[in-house]
Amino acid sequence: MASAASCSADQLAPLFGPNATNATAAASYICGQLSFVSYAVDTTYLLFSAYLVFSMQLGFAMLCAGSVRAKNTMNIMLTNVLDAAAGGLFYYLFGFAFAFGSPSNGFIGQHFFGLKKVPSPTIDYSNFLYQWAFAIAAAGITSGSIAERTQFVAYLIYSAFLTGFVYPVVSHWFWSSDGWASAFNSGDLLFGSGVIDFAGSGVVHMVGGIAGLWGALIEGPRIGRFDHSGRSVSLRGHSASLVVLGTFLLWFGWYGFNPGSFNKILVPYASGSYYGQWSAVGRTAVTTTLAGCTAALTTLFGKRLLSGHWNVTDVCNGLLGGFAAITAGCSVVEPWAAIICGFVAAGVLIGCNKLAEKLRFDDPLEAAQLHGGCGAWGVLFTALFASEDYVAQVYGAGRPYGLLMGGGGRLLAAHVIQILVITGWVSATMGPLFFVLHKLKLLRISAEDEMAGMDLTRHGGFAYVYYEEDESQKNGIQLRKVEPASATLSI
DSSP states (O other): OOOOOOOOHHHHGGGGOTTOTTHHHHHHHHHHHHHHHHHHHHHHHHHHHHHHHHHHHHHHHHHHHHHSOGGGHHHHHHHHHHHHHHHHHHIIIIIHHHHHOSSOOSSOOOSOGGGTTOSOSSOOHHHHHHHHHHHHHHHHHHHHHTTTSBOHHHHHHHHHHIIIIIHHHHHHHHHSTTOTTBTTOSSOOGGGTOBOOSSOIIIIIIHHHHHHHHHHHHHOOOTTSBOTTOOBOOOOOSOHHHHHHHHHHHHHHHHHHSGGGGOOOOOBSSTTOSOBHHHHHHHHHHHHHHHHHHHHHHHHHHHHHHHSSOOHHHHHHHHHHHHHHHTTTTTTSOHHHHHHHHHHHHHHHHHHHHHHHHTTOOOTTOHIIIIIIHHHHHHHHHHHHOOHHHHHHHHOTTOOOOGGGTOOSHHHHHHHHHHHHHHHHHHHHHHHHHHHHHHTTOSBOOHHHHHHOHHHHHSSSOSSOOBOGGGTTSSSOOOBOOOOOSSOOOO
């Protein structure tokens, strides 16, 4: 693993020459100042990455709003705000400590509750902000799966539980230096490798996707989603424009999500070399881009062959599926491998959607299929294509690497275990939570409210206001109904 840029007084002092007064003291002073600069640069980089990841919440909000029907727009927008607000409080009180409270055991963290004793030599406030942005991303994924039919109190309960406990435990396992399966563990590594889930195909996307899977399964499909014979009926979202806007905002934020997961940028890989972690950050952005672009184009032509249409919503979901898949291995694979990742991710998403239709599973945003299915593929992809050189740079020399790159099967074994334990943990925690909410009648709204739309029945009115022609003089933004022409034009 590469170390941070360093300055040695013993190396610097001789450069002052024989006539310098107290050269050693001067060299020590200069090196001390440079260490502060290095810390400041790395902290600024992490904070900027945190801001980018947080901007993904706006992307989630726009994507969700465009993917639901107009009568539920205010509801889904409010749940996105709730994910960030409730997630911030509960991640501050419990979540960050459970995830990164070191020293601790391999299962759960034990320190930093309420950010007590922060900053420390290993943790600063910037680390909390960055990890909080990840935690609320997982909660945002789940909200898409249960959209258009879920009570508001259920959102409050599941969001707090997911960001305060379920997600932090998983991130502790795979990202903390004490985690039992973490590649950063200084003790015994799982299969001599640990799990390489660099930015969270498993930790973030699978957790959010599987939680959404259980919520949608227990709630059941929306009214009208399937007819009496079980055939799928499309309930289209009301705004493709918002879907595209949200997708581009998520794309932009992903450059903080993946490259930002290095946490530091001022790390040289070789003394005096132009090649350092700053180059790896750029490579990670490239692999992220290529995977998403490939998945988008593959979905475009794949859906064209299956349905006969060029569907912009499907392309946007395919793009995001490619991003979700590359997130695990973005720092340790070659750019050409990212193209393979995106190509297969598109197939995984299309296949999961077909399976969901056959099983009468209703997910308005395809979140469980996209994040759960493509996230699982990303975990396996990393175990197949991780490069020996890049693994050594990011995680340390002598580690197992991708099976298809000649690195043996130990990394693949570790990643299969990751998929199994994440599936089991999220199912054992979020499944019973949604089931209890269902039994207490706190999960799903009534059929009458669902038909009328939650904006009207739960939030005091529609997101969009329509005025009749005789009310056209009222203040506000007005949309006028256009009646069919009563006569035809003649030439």
